[in-house]
Amino acid sequence: METHEIRRRFLDHFEKAGHLVRPSASLVSDDPTVLFTIAGMAPMKPFFLGQATPPAPTVTSVQKCVRTLDIENVGITTRHNTFFQMAGNFSFGDYFKEGAITHAWSLVTGSQEDGGYGFDPERIWVTVYENDDEAIELWQRIAGLPTERIQRRDGLDNYWDMGVPGPGGPCSEIYYDRGPEFGKDGGPVVDEDRYLEIWNLVFMQDIRGDESPKYGHPPIGSLPKKNIDTGLGVERVAFLLQGVDNVYETDLLRPIITTAEQLTGKKYGAGGEQGHADDVRFRVIADHIRSGTLLIADGVTPGNEGRGYVLRRLLRRTVRAARLLGCEDPVLGELTAVVRDLMSPSYPEVATDYPRIERVAVAEEQAFLKTITTGSRLFETAAEQTKAGGGTVLTGATAFQLHDTQGFPIDLTLEMAAEAGLTVDTDEFQRLMKEQKDRARADSKARKGGLTDMTEYRRLLADGPTEFTGYTELETEGTVKGLLVDGKRIPAAAEGETVEVVLDRTSLYAESGGQDSDAGTITGHGFSADVLDVQKVDRKLWVHRVRVTDGEMTEGASVLSRVDPEWRLGARQAHSGTHVVHAALRQVLGPDALQAGSFNKPGYLRLDFSWSQGLSAETRSEIEEVSNLAVRGDLPVRVVYGSKQEADQLGAIALFGETYDDVVRIVEIGGPWSVELCGGTHVDHSSQIGPLVLTGESSVGSGVRRLEAAVGIEAFHKLAAERTLLSQIAASLKVQPGELPARIEAMAERLRSAEKELEKFRAAAAGASAAALVDKAQQVGGITVVAATSPGTSAGDLRTLATDVRGRLQDRPAVVALLAPAEGSVPFVVALTPGAVASGLAAGTLVKSFLPDIAGRGGGRPDMAQGGGTDPSGADRALAALVEAVRAGGGSAS
Incomplete structure (x- = not known):
């Protein structure tokens, strides 16, 4: 069955x-x-x-x-x-x-x-x-x-x-x-x-x-x-x-394993020790790609925290398992297609939304494959330095860096270390991971502001939810149901205290659906308070964080909640503006450009959307123009209520990750042009939004882009500031604003020509410096040694100079050692010709002879090593020590 x-x-x-x-x-x-x-x-x-x-x-x-x-x-x-x-x-x-x-x-x-x-x-x-x-x-x-x-x-x-x-x-x-x-x-x-x-x-x-x-x-x-x-x-x-x-043998998982067999050339259930290890990887692929695909279908996108991090881990473990099975090619596109075919009979959204699902998964795989490349370089450098120093244990700090910055799971680092003949200091790695988690927990607790213990909030909710009246009025009479500090009930709050207030009725909007909470006041007989924030608990209870500015607020008191009208006007403009930009985005890019998150407050909006590449300047301009044409068109804004099924029939867009009640609120702008499920506050006509100016477009994760815009009076201020700046630049260059592009391009061309000439002088100077260093070479036994300081030279230029000098000595066994002492630092490079390496010398070994003299660290390959120290006063002693090391290690070469 x-x-x-x-x-x-x-x-x-x-x-x-x-x-x-x-x-x-x-x-x-x-x-x-x-x-x-x-x-x-x-x-x-x-x-x-x-x-x-x-x-x-x-x-x-x-x-x-x-x-x-x-x-x-x-x-x-x-x-x-x-x-x-x-x-x-x-x-x-x-x-x-x-x-x-x-x-x-x-x-x-x-x-x-x-x-x-x-x-x-x-x-x-x-x-x-x-x-x-x-x-x-x-x-x-x-x-x-x-x-x-x-x-x-x-x-x-x-x-x-x-x-x-x-x-x-x-x-x-x-x-x-x-x-x-x-x-x-x-x-x-x-x-x-x-x-x-x-x-x-x-x-x-x-x-x-x-x-x-x-x-x-x-x-x-x-x-x-x-x-x-x-x-x-x-x-x-x-x-x-x-x-x-x-x-894993059932009809919804075994076909994924079969596809993985085709992609990797390995067989599931082959037996033996290696076969068991491969079976584990096949099962990881089957489980993780199904979970990952369904999470993307429900609106989760890969990220570095929370749900996004879990999804990222699932997808990357899938890719890694395929690579360990021998497949170096991308696999997530084919695997998600199998999941689509297997799961869509029960969950049709996996098929209907598959283009977006595939795009998100493939973008994450491409990012991880690049990560594997860059992370592997970091690993190889660390492994070489460890071996050059005679060590056999890769530091936990390196493993943590690979995990934290490159997304390497620790088991990948352990596997690579074993292949390189090394182990990993897992105790240090776990300690660093724990420290990071502890910091994250502390930060999370601070952000939650004491909402960890939900007991009192649930008791207040059991007495009835908060009635929100803010869609139709800015002032509402209500009663204080509870006062809380750190999740604990208190009977009263005095002037100067910051507390949480639960009301039975409120006109103040609680942050949700991407809209910031309202600013305003709560006042009563003999007291007043400024509203700092409003949040929902279990979607039904409004919790106002307030600072009492006068008198004493008590539980049971009658109050008046007031919304700052200017704030609400800006909030309505920004939220309706978000819907307009979303509709414009879909009109320009197509229906796959779906919102993946948003935030708006008076004067500002940001919209995250599923898309795998940056937008051109022409595309951004077109989105901005379509948005402002909708504003100029004075489109009607209509709010209706209905069932989720009725909303689907209207083509209403439901935001990924949002949960809706049986009766939903549908916001239309211009009829079918923009139809979304939304609980936010909105203008009555699109013209009330005012101008919309796109201020930024960027990436916020694999397959997710972000648009930012100024709205209303803030958009006007943005344009006025840019106009003033343009006038100032034109005045400085003594041209009309319309002539600025040509003038700036001419100046840039002159700058490029000057830089080319300067580079010629630098190359000539570097060649002269390299020639001068070769002329000062000394013979140590059968080895030509260039040991010198080059004060003020950067680490990158020092490496280039050492490579140039070594190139001039390629026909003989030679060692080039350059130090660049500066205040508090001593970059160094040691480079060997093939003849010097053949004589038994190694750059990584030679640097050890002088590291104590400069309080330094470093290492590298046999033909090239580099690093730095913190004691420039020991530079001359370091060069002398290196010469002695060459004499001891390669003086017999001829």
């Missing part, structure tokens, strides 16, 4: 039982505490927590999930996957244990002819929570399971909660006995390889406190309505029904 059929049967089974079928949510999680959707019930959390009303009493879905905590184990075992599908059925106060068990048993053991999975009932085992006698009785009555195939387990195995105070309950897990060839007899408590878990039924009936019942602590109460949350592993059911040993 194909995986797509397994998925379809699950949804059909529960739809026939009256469940509402909900599509999979995005892999990009709406939960601020996690990067990705990591469980099938994650999109249902607001319903279980009482933060939102479920769309129906019973719901079913098959949810895309990504977990990357065990990414290093992917491929090494056949049990770890980063991407998986979790099928679930959910009851919000409707049926409970009996209904959940009945639905599950009928699907698992129902005949395939009748739409079931057809598992043999005699091979089904279940586990239950240790004191859940009710579940045992139900399994016996409904399924006829004998007592010996129902096993009790403690809370660690069979109790589930969300990890925080809130709903939870015992669970019952369904296992399939694969047979004695897969392990020991005795059920899941003995062997979970032989007895494979396929479905977990969670009976949410409790309210847990600060301590979880998973660890033996009793619940603090019972839920007013008992709920059901289940999760069936689609991939596990697939490999059982398809009669293969593991998920």
